[in-house]
Amino acid sequence: MTLKISSFLYICLVSLLLTTVLALSLTNSPNRRDAIQRIILATPIATALTQATQPALAYTPDPDPLRESLYLMSRVQEATVQQERFVNKATEQDVLKNKMKLTLRLVEKNYRLLDQITFAAEYVTPTSALVDATTAGFESAEALQNAIDYVKSDLKSGPFEKDQKEYITSNLTECRERLFDFLSYMPPDKLQAARKRVEEENVANRDEFDGDSDAGVYNPVVLPWKNR
Ligand SMILES: *[C@@H]1O[C@H](CO)[C@@H](O)[C@H](O)[C@H]1NC(C)=O
Numbered sequence: 001m002t003l004k005i006s007s008f009l010y011i012c013l014v015s016l017l018l019t020t021v022l023a024l025s026l027t028n029s030p031n032r033r034d035a036i037q038r039i040i041l042a043t044p045i046a047t048a049l050t051q052a053t054q055p056a057l058a059y060t061p062d063p064d065p066l067r068e069s070l071y072l073m074s075r076v077q078e079a080t081v082q083q084e085r086f087v088n089k090a091t092e093q094d095v096l097k098n099k100m101k102l103t104l105r106l107v108e109k110n111y112r113l114l115d116q117i118t119f120a121a122e123y124v125t126p127t128s129a130l131v132d133a134t135t136a137g138f139e140s141a142e143a144l145q146n147a148i149d150y151v152k153s154d155l156k157s158g159p160f161e162k163d164q165k166e167y168i169t170s171n172l173t174e175c176r177e178r179l180f181d182f183l184s185y186m187p188p189d190k191l192q193a194a195r196k197r198v199e200e201e202n203v204a205n206r207d208e209f210d211g212d213s214d215a216g217v218y219n220p221v222v223l224p225w226k227n228r
Pocket residue numbers: 142143144146166167168170171174
């Protein structure tokens with residue numbers, strides 16, 4: 001019922017907005033363009049409409065919440081491989097920190113590994129493995145958080161030392177491997193579908209980059225489940 005009323009209101013408001021814009025565009029006021037723009041900028045509905053016309057920029061989650069969660073976990077695994085590549089090439093702490101910061105923030109905010117583990121734990125099979133599975137999942141999230149914290153607070157300036165490299169690498173590997181353990185208790189068909197989505201999106205991104213002058217910038221990693 002609430003939904004029906006709000007849809008109705010939405011339609012009324014959109015009609016009102018369009019009528020106003022149309023009326024203004026028909027007047028001969030020299031400032032009518034400004035006026036139209038002001039209305040459009042000031043109206044949240046217009047924002048919604050603008051967003052609706054740009055589907056390519058919007059993130060569309062999988063309608064199946066478990067598959068979505070498995071997709072995000074697979075993206076975390078991919079990210080650990082990408083980050084390890086940075087770590088292996090690094091020679092200066094501050095350069096590495098800058099490179100890792102952006103991706104790690106994305107991983108933290110968008111993939112929310114701990115939330116995914118908590119959510120997907122409901123689907124662990126067999127249920128007798130619940131403790132093993134969630135332990136693996138939480139250790140994975142902990143290792144990732146540890147790597148993030150290390151990059152944030154222990155990387156400073158000066159040469160990137162061997163023990164630092166070993167530390168971050170071991171946390172990233174631990175995150176990925178413990179996540180594999182957790183994922184082994186997930187429905188295989190959904191996991192496969194989630195991984196396929198990662199693969200397909202990467203191919204689509206690569207094709208997009210091929211026509212771009214910055215093509216060399218895009219350098220995907222071998223997805224970790226590919227060589228197991
Ligand atoms: C991070 O790596 C260090 C060094 O190998 C290890 O001692 C520590 O237990 C790891 N932390 C987590 C949470 O895996």
